[in-house]
Amino acid sequence: MQKNLERRKFVKCSLTLIVAAAAVLLGARGNATFALADDNPYNLIDPKVISVGTMGDARPYVFTDADGNFTGFDAELFRDVAGRLGFQAEQVVFTGQDFAALLPSVASGRFDVAVAAIGTTEARKKTVDFSDGYLAGYLSIISADPALSSNESTAGKRIGVIQGTLQEIYAEKNLKGDIVKFPDNNSAVAALNNGTIDGHFTDYESAKQYVERYSNLKITMNVPSFDAPAGFVVKKGNDAFREALNKALRAAMEDGTWKRLHEKWFPGTPMPAEYLPKS
Numbered sequence: 001m002q003k004n005l006e007r008r009k010f011v012k013c014s015l016t017l018i019v020a021a022a023a024v025l026l027g028a029r030g031n032a033t034f035a036l037a038d039d040n041p042y043n044l045i046d047p048k049v050i051s052v053g054t055m056g057d058a059r060p061y062v063f064t065d066a067d068g069n070f071t072g073f074d075a076e077l078f079r080d081v082a083g084r085l086g087f088q089a090e091q092v093v094f095t096g097q098d099f100a101a102l103l104p105s106v107a108s109g110r111f112d113v114a115v116a117a118i119g120t121t122e123a124r125k126k127t128v129d130f131s132d133g134y135l136a137g138y139l140s141i142i143s144a145d146p147a148l149s150s151n152e153s154t155a156g157k158r159i160g161v162i163q164g165t166l167q168e169i170y171a172e173k174n175l176k177g178d179i180v181k182f183p184d185n186n187s188a189v190a191a192l193n194n195g196t197i198d199g200h201f202t203d204y205e206s207a208k209q210y211v212e213r214y215s216n217l218k219i220t221m222n223v224p225s226f227d228a229p230a231g232f233v234v235k236k237g238n239d240a241f242r243e244a245l246n247k248a249l250r251a252a253m254e255d256g257t258w259k260r261l262h263e264k265w266f267p268g269t270p271m272p273a274e275y276l277p278k279s
């Protein structure tokens with residue numbers, strides 16, 4: 001009887017050991033399998049993180065809030081899209097940069113993607129690839145001078161642009177006035193408010209935001225930029241990542257997420273049918 005009990009204890013103990021050993025082995029195998037499946041399908045700099053180059057002052061597209069977190073339409077849309085690829089919010093790391101540095105940084109592998117209302121153009125596609133478009137609108141001049149309403153009317157005036165933007169390209173080609181280049185919106189609007197420049201040429205929703213904030217400023221001119229819809233910028237040839245982003249983006253449009261975010265960040269701005277749910 002006593003012996004039997006000892007034996008049972010021994011068996012029980014051995015079984016426990018075997019189960020524990022098996023668990024350790026399975027765990028190790030589990031990890032190995034995970035590492036294999038996680039074999040960096042999107043060619044990321046770090047397979048567990050999406051590194052996003054962006055701007056801190058392109059409100060309401062993308063900007064840093066009071067706590068230093070990146071938010072805005074583009075930021076929230078990209079986080080949602082990344083979520084559909086299996087990346088949690090904390091695995092999507094935004095870094096603010098001057099606009100002019102964004103595309104070169106993606107091309108050189110400093111960021112996996114750039115997200116900042118970046119319009120798709122043939123010229124830009126020579127150095128980087130773009131996802132499908134997710135936003136199309138106007139380039140706008142803000143000024144305290146309502147006369148700055150045409151290319152010609154800028155003659156003799158100083159107009160700010162952010163370096164590297166479509167505004168810069170348009171201004172160089174069409175505006176009669178002097179073009180003054182800035183690294184970001186903040187520095188340009190500071191110059192506008194202290195009289196160093198007469199107008200600032202930026203994206204429509206940012207323009208709208210500034211005229212709400214500074215009552216002396218008005219939007220004086222809008223240039224359609226619907227032929228250059230904003231897309232997510234990825235390294236040239238990273239088709240796996242670009243196609244996965246496209247699929248997730250389509251899903252975000254189809255289930256109404258895009259619409260919800262657009263209504264939240266750009267209230268009152270019309271929404272093109274192509275970005276809205278089909279049904």
Ligand code: SNW
Pocket residue numbers: 055058099116117118119120135136137138139162164165166167203204225226227228229230
């Ligand atoms: O081409 C437009 C697009 O139609 C939409 O209105 C969003 O802005 C644009 O992509 C133009 N954005 C500028 C650019 O791509 C400036 C971006 C920025 O300042 N962050 O150069």
